[in-house]
Amino acid sequence: MQGIIHLAAYAHPALAAGPDIFRVNTAGTYCVYEAAAREGIRRVTVASSINTGKINTSEFCENSEV
Secondary structure (H helix, E strand, O other): OOEEEEOOOOOOHHHOOHHHHHHHHHHHHHHHHHHHHHHOOOEEEEOOOOOOOOOOOOOOOOOOOO
């Protein structure tokens, strides 16, 4: 295996309680990096959403005006 693409997470803070969001989004990402290092995989790509670290109460998509 040459790399890992990690996209798994709660996409919005309303989908789970704070501790669950931390466990899945933060600790889960840490586990991906740990597993990659253990297996000698040097490339990890991680994508995140706009909701990281704050609650986004508005709707936003690629067609939204900025």
